[in-house]
Amino acid sequence: MEKISELNKKCLSNMPILLDSIKMTLDTLKEEFSDIYKKMNEFLEKQCTSTKYTVSPRDKINGNIYLFTDDYKKHHLDYMDLLAKLTCRKVIEYTYRKSYFSFSIEFGYWCDEEQNVIYFQMQEETDESKSLLTEKIWDEIKQTIPKTWGSDLYTHGICIQFDIDDTLSIEKIKECFADFKEYILKPVFGKLSI
DSSP states (O other): OOOOOOOHHHHTTHHHHHHHHHHHHHHHHHHHHHHHHHHHHHHHHHHHTTSSSSOOOOOEEEEEEEEEEEOOOOOOOOOOSOOOEEEEEEEEEEEETTTTEEEEEEEEESSSSSSSEEEEEEEEOOGGGOOOHHHHHHHHHHEEEEEEEEEEETTTEEEEEEESSSTOHHHHHHHHHHHHHIIIIIHHHHHHHO
């Protein structure tokens, strides 16, 4: 049986301060993301008018916070993952002759064992056989993203992000959002309006 280390004792004795700090920090981020969420919704509504897509009223998340698990249904934890996440999400969708097409737009804060980032991503959630955007199109979009941000391609999607460090500011988050709209969302809507 392991002993309780000095670090364990200090952490447990300062747990109220740690929890309060985490709550205040995530509340601050949530407030800023809520503003971006409203702006994202306005942008998506405007862009959807030039396509057959609509903003889904069903699939929306505005500032869900996950600590130690990303399972939103859990009320208690048997095991704690090293995870802190604040998520905002919108979906645009279109149905044509019994075929369903959709894209998810998600942004927020993500911290786990591998990363500690602010991110903005778009992913096509359409059945792969009916996918509207090819990997080549996603790759072309990635090539235009300013090198200021990290970027990754996913299966039928793309993400821009930046690491959390001393340069974190509300302005930096807004700049990343502006580039996400300019270099990812606008080109995708351009392809969807054809």
